[in-house]
Amino acid sequence: MTLPTIKTLLHIIPCKITWKREVKLAVDKLWNQKLISDCSQKSSLAFCETAILSIGTIHRIWTAVQNNIKDVRRGGIKARLLTGTYILQCNRSKFNQHEVNATCPLCQLEDEDTLHFLIKCNALYAYRKESMKELKDIISDIDESVWRILSNDFNLLTNVILEPDILIRRNLLKCNNEIFSKIENCTRRLCYALHCGRLHITNSGMSKN
Numbered sequence: 001m002t003l004p005t006i007k008t009l010l011h012i013i014p015c016k017i018t019w020k021r022e023v024k025l026a027v028d029k030l031w032n033q034k035l036i037s038d039c040s041q042k043s044s045l046a047f048c049e050t051a052i053l054s055i056g057t058i059h060r061i062w063t064a065v066q067n068n069i070k071d072v073r074r075g076g077i078k079a080r081l082l083t084g085t086y087i088l089q090c091n092r093s094k095f096n097q098h099e100v101n102a103t104c105p106l107c108q109l110e111d112e113d114t115l116h117f118l119i120k121c122n123a124l125y126a127y128r129k130e131s132m133k134e135l136k137d138i139i140s141d142i143d144e145s146v147w148r149i150l151s152n153d154f155n156l157l158t159n160v161i162l163e164p165d166i167l168i169r170r171n172l173l174k175c176n177n178e179i180f181s182k183i184e185n186c187t188r189r190l191c192y193a194l195h196c197g198r199l200h201i202t203n204s205g206m207s208k209n
Helices: 006-012 016-040 069-082 089-095 114-120 122-142 144-151 154-162 165-169 177-208
Strands: none
Touching: 069 114, 069 154, 069 177, 114 122, 114 154, 114 177, 122 144, 122 177, 144 154, 154 165, 154 177, 165 177
8 A cells, every 4th residue: 555645645635724614614504504404493483584594694684774773673673573583462372371362462353473463453554554555666666466466465475574585586576686675675664663553552552551
């Protein structure tokens, strides 16, 4: 058996920079796989497009946020809704082993889950109206048929509000970065307006009691 020479070994062994890059790629790949696997098992991430998640990559919610306190707060509310950490009545019911009523405390018509909060709650209509019209106009200007699809599928519309990337990934809408940013900004304002409306109605009801 012939042992490799030092010269041969130098060609085989990668340099420090190459070695560090290869190790980083391998580690990131491992954690990306684990991230996607873990996310697929979390019911709270039902509206999250896990395929676009990547270790070391900032989610579009945060890359689109403007450099001011109010918009950072908007981003925070939307991120909590997307990740299922925004506490709605359905969450309270689950956390308390269903001893707490899951019915929406604002309209009293059905369980308050993410879809109900974003799309259906009549008590929040006034807070939803402006941003929802803006979203409709942005999408309809490109393709009216897409908005008709969304208006007839509340689950898909909820998904678009929380994760607009789904429009592109599912080939529903062809739009450039400028239009996509408008959609992201509009949905961020929508989530925050509903959050503020919910707080206002809740606090008003508590003060009356």
